[in-house]
Amino acid sequence: MSDAAVATAAPKLTRKDFVSDQDVRWCPGCGDYSILAQVQKVMPELGLSREKFVFISGIGCSSRFPYYMNTYGFHSIHGRAAAVASGLKISRPDLSVWVVTGDGDGLSIGGNHLIHALRRNVGLKILLFNNRIYGLTKGQYSPTSELGKVTKSTPAGSVDYPFNPIAVAMGVDATFVARGVDVEAKLLQDLLRRAYEHPGGTFIEILQNCNIFNDGVWETLTDKATKADTVLLLEHGKPLIFGKNRDKGIKLGSDSRLQVVTLGNGTQEGDILVHDETNRPLAYMLAHLETPTPIGVFHATIRPTYEEAMSKQLEAARQKLGPGDVNALFKRGETWVVR
Amino acid sequence: MGGGVPREKSLGQPRMEEERKGAMRVETQAVAAAPGKRREQRDSVVIRFAGDSGDGMQLTGMQFTTESALAGNDIGTLPDFPAEIRAPAGTLAGVSGFQLNFSSLEVYTPGDSPDVLVAMNPAALKVNIGDLKPGGILLADRDGFDAGNLKKAGYAGNPLEDGSLGQVQVFVVDMTGMTLKVLEDLKLSNKVASRCKNFFALGVCSWLYSRPIETTLKWIQDKFKKTPELVEANARVLKAGYHFGETTEMFAVQYEVKPARISPGTYRNVTGNTALSLGLLAAANKAGLPLFLGSYPITPASDILHELAQYKNFGVYTFQAEDEIAGVCSALGASFGGVIGVTTSSGPGIALKQEAINLAVMVELPLVICNIQRGGPSTGLPTKTEQADLYQAVFGRNSDSPLPVLAAATPTDCFTTAYEAVRIAIKYMTPVILLSDGYLANGAEPWSIPRFEELPAIPVHFRTEAEGFFPYLRDPETLARPWVKPGTPGLEHRIGGIEKEDVTGNISYSPANHELMTHARAQKLAAVAQDIPPTSIRGDHAGDLLVVGWGSTYGSIAAAVDEVRARGKRVSQIHLRYLNPLPPDLGGILRRFKTVLVPEMNMGQLLTILRAMYLVDAVGLNKIQGQPFKISEIAGRILRLLEG
Numbered sequence A: 001m002s003d004a005a006v007a008t009a010a011p012k013l014t015r016k017d018f019v020s021d022q023d024v025r026w027c028p029g030c031g032d033y034s035i036l037a038q039v040q041k042v043m044p045e046l047g048l049s050r051e052k053f054v055f056i057s058g059i060g061c062s063s064r065f066p067y068y069m070n071t072y073g074f075h076s077i078h079g080r081a082a083a084v085a086s087g088l089k090i091s092r093p094d095l096s097v098w099v100v101t102g103d104g105d106g107l108s109i110g111g112n113h114l115i116h117a118l119r120r121n122v123g124l125k126i127l128l129f130n131n132r133i134y135g136l137t138k139g140q141y142s143p144t145s146e147l148g149k150v151t152k153s154t155p156a157g158s159v160d161y162p163f164n165p166i167a168v169a170m171g172v173d174a175t176f177v178a179r180g181v182d183v184e185a186k187l188l189q190d191l192l193r194r195a196y197e198h199p200g201g202t203f204i205e206i207l208q209n210c211n212i213f214n215d216g217v218w219e220t221l222t223d224k225a226t227k228a229d230t231v232l233l234l235e236h237g238k239p240l241i242f243g244k245n246r247d248k249g250i251k252l253g254s255d256s257r258l259q260v261v262t263l264g265n266g267t268q269e270g271d272i273l274v275h276d277e278t279n280r281p282l283a284y285m286l287a288h289l290e291t292p293t294p295i296g297v298f299h300a301t302i303r304p305t306y307e308e309a310m311s312k313q314l315e316a317a318r319q320k321l322g323p324g325d326v327n328a329l330f331k332r333g334e335t336w337v338v339r
Numbered sequence B: 001m002g003g004g005v006p007r008e009k010s011l012g013q014p015r016m017e018e019e020r021k022g023a024m025r026v027e028t029q030a031v032a033a034a035p036g037k038r039r040e041q042r043d044s045v046v047i048r049f050a051g052d053s054g055d056g057m058q059l060t061g062m063q064f065t066t067e068s069a070l071a072g073n074d075i076g077t078l079p080d081f082p083a084e085i086r087a088p089a090g091t092l093a094g095v096s097g098f099q100l101n102f103s104s105l106e107v108y109t110p111g112d113s114p115d116v117l118v119a120m121n122p123a124a125l126k127v128n129i130g131d132l133k134p135g136g137i138l139l140a141d142r143d144g145f146d147a148g149n150l151k152k153a154g155y156a157g158n159p160l161e162d163g164s165l166g167q168v169q170v171f172v173v174d175m176t177g178m179t180l181k182v183l184e185d186l187k188l189s190n191k192v193a194s195r196c197k198n199f200f201a202l203g204v205c206s207w208l209y210s211r212p213i214e215t216t217l218k219w220i221q222d223k224f225k226k227t228p229e230l231v232e233a234n235a236r237v238l239k240a241g242y243h244f245g246e247t248t249e250m251f252a253v254q255y256e257v258k259p260a261r262i263s264p265g266t267y268r269n270v271t272g273n274t275a276l277s278l279g280l281l282a283a284a285n286k287a288g289l290p291l292f293l294g295s296y297p298i299t300p301a302s303d304i305l306h307e308l309a310q311y312k313n314f315g316v317y318t319f320q321a322e323d324e325i326a327g328v329c330s331a332l333g334a335s336f337g338g339v340i341g342v343t344t345s346s347g348p349g350i351a352l353k354q355e356a357i358n359l360a361v362m363v364e365l366p367l368v369i370c371n372i373q374r375g376g377p378s379t380g381l382p383t384k385t386e387q388a389d390l391y392q393a394v395f396g397r398n399s400d401s402p403l404p405v406l407a408a409a410t411p412t413d414c415f416t417t418a419y420e421a422v423r424i425a426i427k428y429m430t431p432v433i434l435l436s437d438g439y440l441a442n443g444a445e446p447w448s449i450p451r452f453e454e455l456p457a458i459p460v461h462f463r464t465e466a467e468g469f470f471p472y473l474r475d476p477e478t479l480a481r482p483w484v485k486p487g488t489p490g491l492e493h494r495i496g497g498i499e500k501e502d503v504t505g506n507i508s509y510s511p512a513n514h515e516l517m518t519h520a521r522a523q524k525l526a527a528v529a530q531d532i533p534p535t536s537i538r539g540d541h542a543g544d545l546l547v548v549g550w551g552s553t554y555g556s557i558a559a560a561v562d563e564v565r566a567r568g569k570r571v572s573q574i575h576l577r578y579l580n581p582l583p584p585d586l587g588g589i590l591r592r593f594k595t596v597l598v599p600e601m602n603m604g605q606l607l608t609i610l611r612a613m614y615l616v617d618a619v620g621l622n623k624i625q626g627q628p629f630k631i632s633e634i635a636g637r638i639l640r641l642l643e644g
């Protein structure tokens, strides 16, 4: 069941209804502000009453998020948000459960829980704020930091090869995989809405700037001067075209690899791949495309959710055996009477 | 166990059912004495079935247990599984055993050492013969002692024939041979047919101890109903064994163990893990809450997951998580949602869970953590028992992290303790650790089945009124904070692991507030003491020596104390269910005895706590062999201490 389907006729809500009374404590200029603003903008429009929303996070700057949302919230421990949220969503499928995590929280210490929640398709709406750095602990490299990254803990440059969060999610057969950017407000709002409506677990990697410890990490993708040539917006049913002049596109080469081509000179729009969110192999390939960097929905497919399957088993057991009779259960097996 | 002296009473537990003493009458027929044989009475018999893992010894033992229970005996059982799942056949590592103590008196333990050993092969003999009582009975399958098996067990000659067994009454029977013979016409493969030989052994033992075999025949019908040829085969072999006992001249004596005096009631045999599962389930039902179990398989706790997974129609969610951390975290997430979250594991898994348990301490949500202890450290002795995780439970988290710790004393007590753990978790809005161990988990005893309606109430209040709501505004009596289900309008709030401001629950780094909240958490734990009933003392209220125990040592201690008291010694016993907080009357009791002895299957963990808390010069008796105490070990220590 999608969270949209459980929406009841809710009173009209505004952004303000979702703003808590706590002071926001992120560094001025942090990309997290923009993400918070988009979430607070979209939530009231979803048609679900406020008390049905729960935000669960781990530890990190990003994980402070729940304190700023005037919904139910649980700031848990480092890396474990997906596990805490799984228990809640499985036993309370009526709630819309959102997970906020960071690149360290979700992919380093909590990597195990993230992949298992996604493969099970627990109906969690996971937002991974990727600033390619450990913000809260003041600037160590993270599992998404680029190879050779110089930080306090890697003065000679990091020697470990980074994760590609989208490829990780694709690799565990997540049913909804998308990438947004902190400053791309409109896209982020669309993705949040899509996530809400998706009947199942969703994973959105949000490229986020940490202006204190990793400033400008996504600059080429956000700078007005360059972004048209470095970013590819994925739109279902539309050709994979990008560029300032919309003259570049993605084509499947005769070697079965994705090729970046320029339109004209014999290449026409008809040669360009058309994005299909349901095409899993295409999403795999796009996940590994670096220039341009795809943003938007890579993949969306429908598979029964874990909580649905679990509820069905409980219901089936009730149908077959009737509601539990504790006294009868106590007496299961061989019994004898002493008078 | 669970016999004459009602365990509930002797442990000072809240009594779940009105217990009336009465002469016992069991609905079963007695078996007539066999002609031409002498009938001898025995008070108690300890029998151990041992064979290769593939020989069906667990099943044989369990059926003999059922026969004995139906014959009205008090019983206690203990299986002994090999650590390897499929150790090579015939090897020492592959030996599987099952011990049963059945008696006309109250049974406290599965028995120190067997009176009877059934050995299906040389490896089983080698592993177990050292435990057999001098003059005990050895019943062996001749066919199992072939050259190959003798060699695998490391015997140069055949111990059944070379007189090397010493003071033992040896009965060698061609069990496999006779099994094959009675099945000759059934066209079973040799392999399938010889597998039935355990029923021959069961038949012989049933005759030897005058047990009726009707229930086993009925059980065979049920168990193998899908393969009628196996029903026929096993039933035939069982009867053949029984009749062999009756007619052979080998056995001149048939034994009889009269029914025990057992409190009236309906009984069933349960293992500790089954009882624990039922306790959790019953408590959740009493509270009117769904139960969510988040768990990761580990010996000896997995059976609780298996058991609860069958109770879906009771609204039980079982979630086999990706690891122990996810197990406890998912359970806590479920508790946040207003269901009762439970996680089960053993020591190594509990180590992984501690950070999340501490989160539960901070966010003050109900959560039950069951630790079915095993031998350690690290992987240690996974299939053996130990009670060495008390420090881990009480002290094993970072910072001042108080939470209630309860321990079960017997297999059936696992029911009561699990029920109590859920009740406390909900009443005080706190995680509770329940300690059981491998010995209790797999051991079984008769359980006087309670009526669900008569179990203690577990009131639950979910706050719904927004007026005056603060997440950390405490109940004055229990110091519990309100439980609010997400989805309740107007009560939206955030919780988390960062220190909370008193009352509002907002993040607070104020030094004074942290101290205040640390005290508040400690006081909440202390408040749990108001629920602890007066400690019941077995024996006199003052005297020369007090034995203080906790956990699965109960049976051995009780039997040892009875033994020395019968010799006129002024020795008493108390057994603690509540280990944190400790019972309020404990200090006073300790001071009324000259000597305090604390037997533990660890290096002295409760001992250290008692010494620290009460400045009492208690002494320990420590056994760290992966095996429970023998009654004689404790009785011996008591006597030596009394001698000075």
Ligand SMILES: Cc1ncc(C[n+]2csc(CCOP(=O)(O)OP(=O)(O)O)c2C)c(N)n1
Binding pocket: A059, A060, A061, A062, A063, A078, A101, A102, A103, A104, A105, A106, A129, A131, A133, A134, A135, A136, A137, A142
């Ligand atoms: C068990 C544990 N280990 C380590 C930490 C310290 N710690 C807190 S946040 C963090 C990394 C956060 O990085 P990320 O998830 O990327 O979040 P960001 O701050 O960048 O948003 C670490 C290592 C902790 N709180 N708990």
Ligand code: SF4
Binding pocket: A025, A026, A027, A029, A030, A031, A032, A061, A062, A131, A135, A136, A209, A210, A211, A212, A213
């Ligand atoms: S350290 Fe970086 S991620 Fe953290 S709040 Fe500051 S800018 Fe944001």
Ligand SMILES: [Mg+2]
Binding pocket: A060, A102, A103, A104, A129, A130, A131, A132, A133, A134, A135, A142
């Ligand atoms: Mg980060």
